[in-house]
Amino acid sequence: MSAPLIASLRDNSAIRDTSRVMTICNACRYCEGFCPVFPAMTQFRTFDAPAADYLANLCHNCMACYHACQYKPPHEFDVNLPGTLADTRADSYQAYAWPGSLAxxxxxxxxxxxxxxxxxxxxxxxxxxxxxxxxxxxxxxxxxxxxxxxxxxxxxxxxxxxxxxxxxxxxxxxxxxxxxxxxxxxxxxxxxxxxxxxxxxxxxxxxxxxxxxxxxxxxxxxxxxxxxxxxxxxxxxxxxxxxxxxxxxxxxxxxxxxxxxxxxxxxxxxxxxxxxxxxxxxxxxxxxxxxxxxxxxxxxxxxxxxxxxxxxxxxxxxxxxxxxxxxxxxxxxxxxxxxxxxxxxxxxxxxxxxxxxxxxxxxxxxxxxxxx
Ligand code: SF4
Ligand code: SF4
Incomplete structure (x- = not known):
């Protein structure tokens, strides 16, 4: 199976949550100067698996956006960007691993x-x-x-x-x-x-x-x-x-x-x-x-x-x-x-x-x- 096909078929909780949170961040943009994730995010309107994988691997897990965020729990938007991207990042290693049988x-x-x-x-x-x-x-x-x-x-x-x-x-x-x-x-x-x-x-x-x-x-x-x-x-x-x-x-x-x-x-x-x-x-x-x-x-x-x-x-x-x-x-x-x-x-x-x-x-x- 080709890599783009693998990526397009992936639809799991990590990808769905990254898409949800990134859509909120894309509207908010408060953290714009923190790291490359936010400028890169603006290139996308929707966040499919490849976009989520790219942004997740661009994140260095510095936590700045978590502590700055007005929408983190207990806010109902439940935004935890470092945690969400860490989950997608680990999931991406598994998605692209070769051979697939060892993923x-x-x-x-x-x-x-x-x-x-x-x-x-x-x-x-x-x-x-x-x-x-x-x-x-x-x-x-x-x-x-x-x-x-x-x-x-x-x-x-x-x-x-x-x-x-x-x-x-x-x-x-x-x-x-x-x-x-x-x-x-x-x-x-x-x-x-x-x-x-x-x-x-x-x-x-x-x-x-x-x-x-x-x-x-x-x-x-x-x-x-x-x-x-x-x-x-x-x-x-x-x-x-x-x-x-x-x-x-x-x-x-x-x-x-x-x-x-x-x-x-x-x-x-x-x-x-x-x-x-x-x-x-x-x-x-x-x-x-x-x-x-x-x-x-x-x-x-x-x-x-x-x-x-x-x-x-x-x-x-x-x-x-x-x-x-x-x-x-x-x-x-x-x-x-x-x-x-x-x-x-x-x-x-x-x-x-x-x-x-x-x-x-x-x-x-x-x-x-x-x-x-
Ligand atoms: S992490 Fe929170 S404050 Fe930062 S851009 Fe996203 S929604 Fe806005
Ligand atoms: S935790 Fe990740 S997304 Fe958030 S500011 Fe740091 S590098 Fe950027």
Missing amino acids: GLFHKNGLVVSLSVALALAAVISLTVLLVDAEVLWQTQTGAGAFYRIIPHALMVLVAGSITIAAGAALLISLMRFSRAVGLRAAELFSPRVICRALSDVFTLRHLGGGHGDGCNTGDASFSNQRRYFHHFTMWGFLLCFAATCVATLYEYGLGRMSPFPWTSLPVLLGSSGGLGLLIGTSGLFVLKLKTDPDATAPHRLGMDYALLILLFSISLTGFALLFWRDTPAMGILLAVHLGFVLAFFLTLPYSKFVHGFYRLLALAKYAAAKE
């Missing part, structure tokens, strides 16, 4: 990710204990190639490579379906001005400034940039870890140097800076999420958010444990635990909250293209 993984996503972590950990740890000679597993392994005496290099490359390619392809196809549905053409996306504008919005997290630069509302009507800062720690932390993996691959294949690398080497410096960023960012976002006013959210979607934060935190924590205790007999089991978390992350990547950054980038690109 249901977005339903009860917190549980799905937790089960995936448990299964991946159980599989990697038990296979390591069963298949690796106890003499090797429980003895100190040091020097170049120490990790590969526990888990063979070829096996790591085969598993990591095939899962990364499959996850990347699934995510790419999902994003192409979303782009087609919301009417973002390739020529627009790859226009230098459009992509630069969209990337600049993403990398500066401009719209987490709440439109005035003072930040988001979390638990109450006061403003704070904490959410923006913790998002920066998380996003740049992840990118630094990704850079560390790329540099380590280059070292191994280009320079013939095998991991584990020295503490002062570039892959370790990049990875530990990124890991620290992830620890700070994800724990900060977790605490802020606990403080979020439940009336201004879609509470049944929060499991997805918590699951990704805990997974990224766990990957960083076990990465540091491996770094600190790699020259001890605990290295083998720490490596298995760390790789179990990493495996769960890549297995669930196209079906977890991780996709939100890419959907938001495309929505921002469409917004930038409309302004050209």
Whole structure:
């Protein structure tokens, strides 16, 4: 089924409520300067599924419009724009997910990710204990190639490579379906001005400034940039870890140097800076999420958010444990635990909250293209 057809056939409570609330907002327009959602909204007279998906992914959940709104509950109009758009946003990930047979993984996503972590950990740890000679597993392994005496290099490359390619392809196809549905053409996306504008919005997290630069509302009507800062720690932390993996691959294949690398080497410096960023960012976002006013959210979607934060935190924590205790007999089991978390992350990547950054980038690109 094509993406536009999927979108046109979708008619659920999230889409209907987005259409209802956006129609009220389009008449009211009090929040016009808060974020791109309101200027973008004015391009529509009616709000079908693609329009709702586009606007929902343009929203950064800053809550400013909830606290400013004179029509929020208990007013009979019952306007809760951040909550309504959060529900539609999560629904859009499911609608465009590929293959469609796995789209249901977005339903009860917190549980799905937790089960995936448990299964991946159980599989990697038990296979390591069963298949690796106890003499090797429980003895100190040091020097170049120490990790590969526990888990063979070829096996790591085969598993990591095939899962990364499959996850990347699934995510790419999902994003192409979303782009087609919301009417973002390739020529627009790859226009230098459009992509630069969209990337600049993403990398500066401009719209987490709440439109005035003072930040988001979390638990109450006061403003704070904490959410923006913790998002920066998380996003740049992840990118630094990704850079560390790329540099380590280059070292191994280009320079013939095998991991584990020295503490002062570039892959370790990049990875530990990124890991620290992830620890700070994800724990900060977790605490802020606990403080979020439940009336201004879609509470049944929060499991997805918590699951990704805990997974990224766990990957960083076990990465540091491996770094600190790699020259001890605990290295083998720490490596298995760390790789179990990493495996769960890549297995669930196209079906977890991780996709939100890419959907938001495309929505921002469409917004930038409309302004050209
Ligand atoms: S959120 Fe409320 S105040 Fe803001 S534009 Fe919509 S209806 Fe008006
Ligand atoms: S929550 Fe913030 S980003 Fe979302 S629509 Fe309201 S003002 Fe815009």
